[in-house]
Amino acid sequence: MTPYVPGKPIEEVKRELGISHVVKLASNENPLGPSPLAVAAVRKAAETMHLYPDASGHALKEALAEKHGLDLNQILLGNGSDELIHLLGLILLGPGDNMVVARPTFVRYEAAAHLANIELRQVPLDAEWKHDLSAMAAACDEKTKLLFVANPHNPTGTVVNAEDFVALLESVPPQVVVVLDEAYYEYAAHLDFYPQGVDLVRSGRQVVVLRTFSKAYGLAGIRVGYGFASPEITDAIDRAREPFDVNSLAQAAAIAALSDEDHLSRSRTLNLDGLLRITREVEAMGYTVIPSFANFICIQTDRPAGDIFQALLHQGIIVRSGDPLGMPGVIRVSIGTEEEITAFLKAFSQVMQSLPV
Numbered sequence: 001m002t003p004y005v006p007g008k009p010i011e012e013v014k015r016e017l018g019i020s021h022v023v024k025l026a027s028n029e030n031p032l033g034p035s036p037l038a039v040a041a042v043r044k045a046a047e048t049m050h051l052y053p054d055a056s057g058h059a060l061k062e063a064l065a066e067k068h069g070l071d072l073n074q075i076l077l078g079n080g081s082d083e084l085i086h087l088l089g090l091i092l093l094g095p096g097d098n099m100v101v102a103r104p105t106f107v108r109y110e111a112a113a114h115l116a117n118i119e120l121r122q123v124p125l126d127a128e129w130k131h132d133l134s135a136m137a138a139a140c141d142e143k144t145k146l147l148f149v150a151n152p153h154n155p156t157g158t159v160v161n162a163e164d165f166v167a168l169l170e171s172v173p174p175q176v177v178v179v180l181d182e183a184y185y186e187y188a189a190h191l192d193f194y195p196q197g198v199d200l201v202r203s204g205r206q207v208v209v210l211r212t213f214s215k216a217y218g219l220a221g222i223r224v225g226y227g228f229a230s231p232e233i234t235d236a237i238d239r240a241r242e243p244f245d246v247n248s249l250a251q252a253a254a255i256a257a258l259s260d261e262d263h264l265s266r267s268r269t270l271n272l273d274g275l276l277r278i279t280r281e282v283e284a285m286g287y288t289v290i291p292s293f294a295n296f297i298c299i300q301t302d303r304p305a306g307d308i309f310q311a312l313l314h315q316g317i318i319v320r321s322g323d324p325l326g327m328p329g330v331i332r333v334s335i336g337t338e339e340e341i342t343a344f345l346k347a348f349s350q351v352m353q354s355l356p357v
């Protein structure tokens with residue numbers, strides 16, 4: 001297994017390079033920070049942290065069930081959606097099975113396959129960097145148990161449309177559980193062609209939807225993921241998971257964040273403005289971007305991505321290199337605040353002028 005490589009931490013870069021101001025645009029976090037309501041809820045919950053958390057996460061599940069018109073037994077909670085990906089692998093994969101994913105894709109899907117010691121079938125993205133859903137359906141056979149579609153996709157930010165996604169559900173063999181990972185849902189849900197995963201779960205389709213509080217809700221550090229699935233799958237996951245995987249501070253933070261529509265809407269607006277600005281300014285420099293519907297954007301260049309990554313790092317800007325993802329020449333940049341974007345664009349322009357083609 002390739003170890004997971006997280007975005008480089010700010011403190012590490014300061015220490016290693018001896019620079020005092022570092023901007024991290026590498027892990028798709030919310031540049032506005034958490035909702036103030038979530039911070040207040042965590043402070044309050046800290047007073048009772050000598051008690052074990054509610055193992056069923058009842059209040060949070062109830063809030064999610066009400067918001068999405070589902071029953072409590074259709075709601076999944078996890079220590080980040082990472083944990084739910086891991087648990088899906090644990091409950092569904094066995095000897096001789098296989099899993100179908102895109103290439104490149106979010107690396108934790110691959111980990112679930114490797115941990116179960118099963119065959120991983122990787123289907124290249126199409127020419128527009130989108131999931132090739134018909135090729136993914138064709139890659140399934142009677143031993144395929146799981147198929148992952150991240151929508152919007154990480155690392156590209158592209159989106160599949162509702163019609164194509166339903167066609168995928170209708171063409172895979174019946175035992176395949178299709179996981180629609182909506183980690184970046186809040187940034188794309190307004191698109192009229194966006195497949196609304198929750199409606200598909202409500203109508204009884206064999207699909208598991210994953211969501212997270214780590215991105216638009218700004219709670220990446222406290223670890224809460226959630227999802228929607230059939231009662232059979234939520235029951236199996238409940239049996240397999242650690243009973244106190246979502247801690248009491250995390251539950252309180254998530255409930256509060258869910259009620260903060262204002263923070264969510266400011267986060268979305270900031271993101272959209274940032275996406276448009278980076279697109280405009282990078283194109284003016286003569287580079288192209290992959291059109292993104294998430295809180296990050298991929299820039300296509302004619303230089304080795306690893307060199308750009310290193311040169312930006314020396315200017316105090318942390319991004320992601322496309323090299324380990326098989327996207328040479330591409331860097332992935334999370335959308336930051338206006339000041340962070342200004343710093344990135346200035347550094348990017350300087351780096352591209354100084355790096356040989």
Ligand SMILES: Cc1ncc(COP(=O)(O)O)c(C=O)c1O
Nearest residue numbers: 080081082150154183212214225
């Ligand atoms: C597509 C996708 N799914 C899941 C996750 C995991 O998010 P978390 O475990 O923080 O909920 C990420 C994080 O970057 C992601 O990009």
